[in-house]
Amino acid sequence: MPDPHLHETEIAVVGAGGAGLYAALTAARAGARVTLVSATPLAFTASYWAQGGIAAALAADDSPDLHRQDTEVAGRGLVRRSAANVLVREAPGVVDDLQRLGVRFDADRHGRLSLGLEGGHSVRRVVHAGGSATGRRVVRQLSAVVAEDPRITVFEGTRVSALWTDGGRVVGLACEDGRAVRARATILATGGAAALWSRTTNPPGSLGIGLMLAHAAGAALADLEFAQFHPTAVTGIPGREGFLVTEAIRGEGARLLDRDGERFVEELSPRDEVSRAVWATMRAQGTDHVDLDMRMVDAGKFPNVVGALRESGLDPATTLVPVAPAAHYVMGGIVADLDGATTVPGLYAVGESACTGLHGANRLASNSLTECFVLGGRAAQAALGEPAPRAATALPAPPREATIVLPERATQEALWTHAGIERTAEGLRTLLDDPHPLARFVARCALLREESRGAHRRTDFPELDPALDGHHAVVRGEDEPRLEHWA
Known part of the structure; x- marks a missing residue:
């Protein structure tokens, strides 16, 4: 008899923000059975509160190349050009697709999309829905489409306790309520980690949950020193x-x-x-x-x-x-390629939980929602090519140690004080013994980067070091982070 606690699916998506919703819909539209796991009710995620828009080269005086150049200038010599090229070339297409899914963007009286101007952009290229209510409008609409799709099963109010691994491959996930989901691919779209800082624009749940799940499963993390304020x-x-x-x-x-x-x-x-x-x-x-x-x-x-x-x-x-x-966006996250694939087979990461090198040392405004849809769609398509997991004889055993560690207020205050807008080696070292693992990783990456670049400012190393262009601080397991050059 099948185990009632085991749910079989093709694609498992964790997180119901913009990236997770779009990934789920992309996979479902390709004919896959999808299970979407969300700790919150649909339409109540961090993306819901996003006031920015979606950056895309849509105007006559704009081009993907100009969008890429602005992205690279903002990223201070650390933007991975291949990631930026994917984003700027595919952004107009996802705007069209979102409209087909029912999202109504702001337009002028002639029906042309209204384009806003934000910091770091050389021309108007940001589309909005309801002005500064873009996140709310988009997430509500996509949530409604997801809820009506018979190929998508939604577990609302369900928290993931660990990723399910078998022979070095992620084959699904385990939930805190005892259920397990087995899938050919698992996509983490769990949002960012800016709520680890005491003063933040983020909702309380933006604590890097996906990063901790991925790290416990063996995935690499990168660029955690770059927190945008x-x-x-x-x-x-x-x-x-x-x-x-x-x-x-x-x-x-x-x-x-x-x-x-x-x-x-x-x-x-x-x-x-x-x-x-x-x-x-x-x-x-x-x-x-x-x-x-x-x-x-x-x-x-x-x-x-x-x-x-x-x-x-x-x-x-x-x-x-x-x-x-206030702490707003962490450029770092789970190391992922341009299809969202992480360093662990069967595991994908998209949105703010991922790090492709797109944002470099400083995210260009409104590129983040664009990334959610461009990379969310690409990851869903790539995930469909993963092999089906072999039949399991038993549900995954619970992790020996807690995968998810919630920060104490003292951790949040310490990150604000010692890993805030300005940092010193002395202050960062005080975080090395912090009880929260991500606080320790932030400090280790920030200590490794002995320069000031973008959102990372060391008062003891106030200048940008050109020798570090293109180099990213990568965390693998419990080893000390290493600077690796990403072509």
Whole structure:
């Protein structure tokens, strides 16, 4: 008799954000049976809160090559060109496909897609849905399509406790409720790790869960020293601490002002530059914030931002918004190739949980949602070519040690203090004995990179070292990380 705790499928997807939903739909549309495992209800993931849009070369004055150049400039000599080429060439196609799936992007009165301008982009190329509600609109629509697809089984409110391995290959996963899923391929789309820092724009669950699952299964991790800090996260407003004010608002003319009401930075510079300028201004003037002046911005273009601020008692149409940097996006993750394949057979990683080298040392705004769909689709297609797992005589045994370790508040405070916008060797060494494994990996990678590049700034090594162009800090097992050159 079949074991009632064992669920057989072809493709298992962990995570129901943009990358996971699109991967599941791509595999299902190819005729595969898919099981989607989500710790949260559908349409309530980190992607849901994404205020940025989808970057794609759609305008007459734009091109994939120009998009790639902007990506490489933002990435500070660490962008893997092959990954960037895949993204920029396939981005327009995924925008078209999302529209076919029912996503309605913002358009002008002639029906042409409205294109926004964000930091680091040389032209307008960011499509939105509902202004700054893009993540919400896209995830809701894709979730609805997933829920109606008979080839997709959804396990909502289900947490994965470990990946199921057999002979060095991932053949499925084990869930905390005792169920197991056996599949020819498993795709991790579990999101990022920015909630490991005490001040963050991310929801509480963005703790690098997929990275820990993959590492326990033997997969390599990379670039964990590169944590991007968003420069305009609300501060000092009860109930809205860390609430992100999208960069697109600065693209529409909002300005950053110091204590004296003076501009101090070019607002549409890449995020690493803007965040450091905000941080330096706060330190120089002895304040805990700078002000975002969005009084001249059309509030109708950003309804969720304006609505959230007004609910908190601040009207951005008449009042300056206090903002300060917050941990927002980790460029590092599970090492993956351009089809999402990791260093362990049968295991794929996409979205923020993956590291292909696309983002380099500093992610270009709105490339992340684009990556979710481009790489999510590619991974699903590649996963279909994996061999079926051999029949198992027993369900996977529970891991001997806990795969998932939740951070204590002290870990989050320590990462903010010692692995924040500015780092020193002395501070980073204090993290080497932290109880959380990812905190230790972040510190080890950051200590290895003795330079300042993009989102990683060492005050004891303030200059960029050209000899490290193209070199990525890779973590394999419990060995010390090594710098490896990615062609």
